[in-house]
Amino acid sequence: MTFEQMLERVRYEGAHPTREEAEKVVCAVLTAFGHQLKGAERRELTGKLPQEAAAFFSADLPTKEPLTGWGFVKDLASHTGGTAATTRWGVGTVLGVVATLAGEELTRRILTQLPHGYAALFGRAELTV
Numbered sequence: 001m002t003f004e005q006m007l008e009r010v011r012y013e014g015a016h017p018t019r020e021e022a023e024k025v026v027c028a029v030l031t032a033f034g035h036q037l038k039g040a041e042r043r044e045l046t047g048k049l050p051q052e053a054a055a056f057f058s059a060d061l062p063t064k065e066p067l068t069g070w071g072f073v074k075d076l077a078s079h080t081g082g083t084a085a086t087t088r089w090g091v092g093t094v095l096g097v098v099a100t101l102a103g104e105e106l107t108r109r110i111l112t113q114l115p116h117g118y119a120a121l122f123g124r125a126e127l128t129v
Contacts, residue, residue: 003050006097014093029094030056032076038062041110048101069117088121096123 001009011022030049034057037045042062046054067075077087099107099122111119119126 001050001097001101003052006050006053006101009097010093013096014090025090026053026094027056028076028080029091030098031059032072032079033095033098034058035060035063036066036072036114037110039113041106041113044106045098045102045110048103048106049098066115068115069119069121071115072118073121091121092123095121099123 007019007022007026010016010026011019014022014025016022016025030053034042042058046058049057066072073088073091074084076082076091077084080087082090095118102110107122107124111122111124117126
């Protein structure tokens with residue numbers, strides 16, 4: 001998938017009126033998500049993203065303690081000025097596309113690494129024991 005195809009998919013699935021708005025959402029979500037993921041999964045996902053998306057994702061180093069899924073949405077909403085609901089929609093749209101690019105096995109490993117709450121953001125069920 002090219003970056004343009006990624007943006008078009010996010011624009012369509014996220015119901016964004018313009019490509020520019022879709023790009024803004026992709027940039028914000030991937031930059032913030034890059035802070036949450038570390039290790040081999042981070043490196044592998046960087047290699048599966050289109051080059052422009054990978055640049056957003058790998059722009060900064062990951063934090064020592066990642067946020068929960070809901071904490072991630074709230075933090076991103078506060079930084080972008082969006083509501084929790086619209087930010088949750090945007091995050092889900094972008095991470096759904098990321099899951100497609102990553103494939104099932106890498107997505108599973110990513111979700112195993114992250115705190116509670118990310119599975120739903122990737123369009124997966126959150127199973128608890």
